Amino acid sequence: MQSISLEDKFDVLIVGAGAAGSLIAAKAVQAGKTVVILEAGPERKLSDLESSQISARKLKWGGAPVEESGNHKIGNSFNSGYGTGGSALHHYAVWLRLHENDFNLASEHGVGLDWPINYKDLMPYYDRIQAEAGISGDAEAEKWRPEGAPYPMPALPVFAQGQAIKKGFNKLGMAVSPLPLAINSQPYKGRSSCLYDGWCDAGCPIGALANPLVTYLPQAFAGGASIRHDSTVSRVLHDASGRKATGVEYFDAEGAVHQVLAEQVVLSAFAVQNARILLNSKSAKHPAGMANSSDKVGRYLMTHPAQLVLGLFDQQTDCHLGATGGQLLCQDDYANKDKGDAFGSYQWLIANATKPNDLLGIATGRADIYGAALDPFMRRAAKHFGQMNFVGEDTPLADNRITLSERKDQFGLPLAATHHSINERTRALVTEGVKKGVEVFKAAGATETWTGPTVAMHLMGGTVMGADAKESVCDQYGRCHDMDNLYIAGPGVFPSSGAVNPTFTVHALALRTVEKMLATG
Amino acid sequence: MNSDKTTEATDTTRRSFLKTSAMAMTYMVGGKALLLTPAAAHAAQMPMKVLSALEVTTLETLCEAIVPGSRSAGIAAFVDYQLAEKPHNALLMGRYLGLEPPFAPFYQQGLAAAHQAALTQFDRPWSQLTESQSKSLVDQMFTDAIANWSAAPASFLFFVWRADACDVVYGTRSGSDAIGMPYMAHIAPSDKWLSAKELQK
Numbered sequence: 001m002q003s004i005s006l007e008d009k010f011d012v013l014i015v016g017a018g019a020a021g022s023l024i025a026a027k028a029v030q031a032g033k034t035v036v037i038l039e040a041g042p043e044r045k046l047s048d049l050e051s052s053q054i055s056a057r058k059l060k061w062g063g064a065p066v067e068e069s070g071n072h073k074i075g076n077s078f079n080s081g082y083g084t085g086g087s088a089l090h091h092y093a094v095w096l097r098l099h100e101n102d103f104n105l106a107s108e109h110g111v112g113l114d115w116p117i118n119y120k121d122l123m124p125y126y127d128r129i130q131a132e133a134g135i136s137g138d139a140e141a142e143k144w145r146p147e148g149a150p151y152p153m154p155a156l157p158v159f160a161q162g163q164a165i166k167k168g169f170n171k172l173g174m175a176v177s178p179l180p181l182a183i184n185s186q187p188y189k190g191r192s193s194c195l196y197d198g199w200c201d202a203g204c205p206i207g208a209l210a211n212p213l214v215t216y217l218p219q220a221f222a223g224g225a226s227i228r229h230d231s232t233v234s235r236v237l238h239d240a241s242g243r244k245a246t247g248v249e250y251f252d253a254e255g256a257v258h259q260v261l262a263e264q265v266v267l268s269a270f271a272v273q274n275a276r277i278l279l280n281s282k283s284a285k286h287p288a289g290m291a292n293s294s295d296k297v298g299r300y301l302m303t304h305p306a307q308l309v310l311g312l313f314d315q316q317t318d319c320h321l322g323a324t325g326g327q328l329l330c331q332d333d334y335a336n337k338d339k340g341d342a343f344g345s346y347q348w349l350i351a352n353a354t355k356p357n358d359l360l361g362i363a364t365g366r367a368d369i370y371g372a373a374l375d376p377f378m379r380r381a382a383k384h385f386g387q388m389n390f391v392g393e394d395t396p397l398a399d400n401r402i403t404l405s406e407r408k409d410q411f412g413l414p415l416a417a418t419h420h421s422i423n424e425r426t427r428a429l430v431t432e433g434v435k436k437g438v439e440v441f442k443a444a445g446a447t448e449t450w451t452g453p454t455v456a457m458h459l460m461g462g463t464v465m466g467a468d469a470k471e472s473v474c475d476q477y478g479r480c481h482d483m484d485n486l487y488i489a490g491p492g493v494f495p496s497s498g499a500v501n502p503t504f505t506v507h508a509l510a511l512r513t514v515e516k517m518l519a520t521g
Numbered sequence: 522m523n524s525d526k527t528t529e530a531t532d533t534t535r536r537s538f539l540k541t542s543a544m545a546m547t548y549m550v551g552g553k554a555l556l557l558t559p560a561a562a563h564a565a566q567m568p569m570k571v572l573s574a575l576e577v578t579t580l581e582t583l584c585e586a587i588v589p590g591s592r593s594a595g596i597a598a599f600v601d602y603q604l605a606e607k608p609h610n611a612l613l614m615g616r617y618l619g620l621e622p623p624f625a626p627f628y629q630q631g632l633a634a635a636h637q638a639a640l641t642q643f644d645r646p647w648s649q650l651t652e653s654q655s656k657s658l659v660d661q662m663f664t665d666a667i668a669n670w671s672a673a674p675a676s677f678l679f680f681v682w683r684a685d686a687c688d689v690v691y692g693t694r695s696g697s698d699a700i701g702m703p704y705m706a707h708i709a710p711s712d713k714w715l716s717a718k719e720l721q722k
Contacts, residue, residue, distance in 0.1 A: 051706035054612050054692050062609025065621045078617040197705035205707050320702050356702060357692035359617050367680055370587045371656060378691060382702040
């Protein structure tokens with residue numbers, strides 16, 4: 001039997017050093033709390049963020065394999081991060097607010113789940129976060145944008161690729177606006193402005209993009225927070241009553257087992273691993289896993305169905321310039337969720353900065369071109385390529401879920417097994433949207449147009465929040481219904497996905513969470 | 522320790538081209554560490570760590586048929602090096618495609634199936650195929666048209682190998698420049714694939 005090392009006790013213990021965990025750590029130390037962060041992956045520094053799509057792969061999930069099944073697998077390895085900063089270290093900084101109509105799917109449409117809060121509850125937190133981290137955008141031009149403070153920085157420039165595709169939207173009578181990005185268009189709070197050279201996916205080393213290494217982790221460390229890397233949390237510990245979390249158990253890189261105690265525990269290890277930890281935290285008091293008296297832990301796993309529309313244009317597009325997330329936004333079809341055979345909102349992220357290789361690169365988009373035809377295509381595309389990304393709403397389904405596999409990892413812990421399928425109405429949404437996207441490219445004058453496969457973008461759900469303890473895992477602040485001091489942070493608490501990128505909302509919710517923790521702890 | 526992190530967050534300058542972050546493939550020769558690009562490793566015929574000689578020539582030949590230039594760009598050296606890495610350090614695009622570690626069996630079973638297809642159809646290994654014969658086989662791989670294929674689906678292996686080959690041909694600074702796309706690095710990689718931190722170990 002392995003010996004267990006019992007260590008110090010902290011006010012706040014945070015599992016996962018990504019967007020949510022970093023923010024909570026910073027706010028907690030600033031309130032005088034002692035904080036420790038346990039991160040499964042290795043330490044990352046800004047100087048690790050080399051401009052290469054090849055070396056960028058190191059930033060993606062490298063922990064225990066995650067099993068995937070269903071007609072729309074979640075793509076955990078691409079969508080998850082590993083190491084300091086988590087997935088936010090390589091995220092594309094498309095910081096959009098959920099819309100008012102995203103919060104009440106069940107009551108308004110009889111589909112999925114309602115949030116226990118509404119947009120008005122989140123709005124002040126969005127406003128505060130954007131002032132702290134910085135967003136560049138044009139709130140007036142973004143005509144679909146819900147109420148809120150204007151962006152603190154002007155929009156980033158639109159390059160030739162964006163101008164080329166914009167013509168297609170305009171010809172079809174559709175609106176576009178600058179894409180709001182948590183990327184500095186001008187120096188902001190000591191961080192430099194963007195160089196527009198499209199390396200966001202490899203991680204931004206100059207501090208222009210709001211990743212945790214330049215936003216909340218420096219604040220956390222300055223306030224005395226400590227971090228332990230290569231620390232894989234296996235389970236949450238609790239007291240005799242079963243209501244109070246007392247800490248966690250984790251394995252270090254050498255396989256030694258440790259226990260760390262804390263007054264308050266936050267799981268912010270992303271959607272899949274949070275559920276895995278809870279399900280693995282079985283005890284006599286929690287026979288189905290911790291916080292799982294509702295049998296909802298792991299359920300309502302969601303991902304945005306996404307699909308690229310790509311093409312070549314006569315004019316030079318300079319597609320390597322800009323941000324990976326894109327230059328322009330269109331949400332003309334966001335307000336109307338119930339489209340008959342199709343259901344959900346969707347948006348277009350337009351004119352993504354593109355490199356020659358990798359999953360979203362030029363070459364991969366045309367796997368049917370190879371041999372002698374490949375190099376001439378690459379030379380032409382390097383000058384004339386354009387693309388935009390359809391991002392659709394996923395319908396929350398209880399059977400899309402995370403469970404524990406029979407297979408074990410190197411520490412003997414069950415792997416996470418994920419199942420995710422999209423239903424017919426979501427499939428129809430993608431089909432309808434992509435058809436429209438192809439029309440846009442043709443209207444823009446693309447000489448060639450093609451589409452990519454439908455893929456999974458972002459991970460949400462699995463530990464959903466709700467007003468009813470029988471139907472959800474945690475309350476509106478992320479506190480687990482079954483526990484007094486165990487909180488969940490990150491996109492796993494989303495009861496529905498909307499069709500916007502989740503990181504801004506993750507920050508806003510995490511701010512609500514930590515302020516509730518500080519008020520009660 | 523904590524203050525160091527804060528300092529780094531503010532000290533990393535714009536387009537700093539940090540030489541200390543250069544990546545490299547390391548080979549021990551005569552007790553000394555050589556840092557080589559995949560192309561240089563290919564040119565120097567550095568010993569492989571995982572792949573056999575037959576697997577190397579099979580991989581090089583079929584990748585050359587899919588992405589011309591990938592043999593001399595060091596496709597075999599690149600793949601072999603990554604297969605020898607710990608999975609979370611491996612830089613193969615297959616990581617994004619649902620491949621579970623260890624990755625070597627996926628590659629080796631695929632190469633064995635490709636080798637068998639060459640023998641079955643042309644009675645010779647890939648290294649002895651004509652250009653048109655190689656093209657015929659990769660065409661069949663792309664469409665899953667090879668009978669009795671005993672590995673992961675041939676079209677999926679085609680996709681993975683094509684991605685690996687595009688990495689070494691187009692995913693480097695020189696490869697990007699060659700097709701007319703300015704690389705514009707913040708922190709310039711050296712077209713090699715191992716972090717400085719790992720080199721220190």
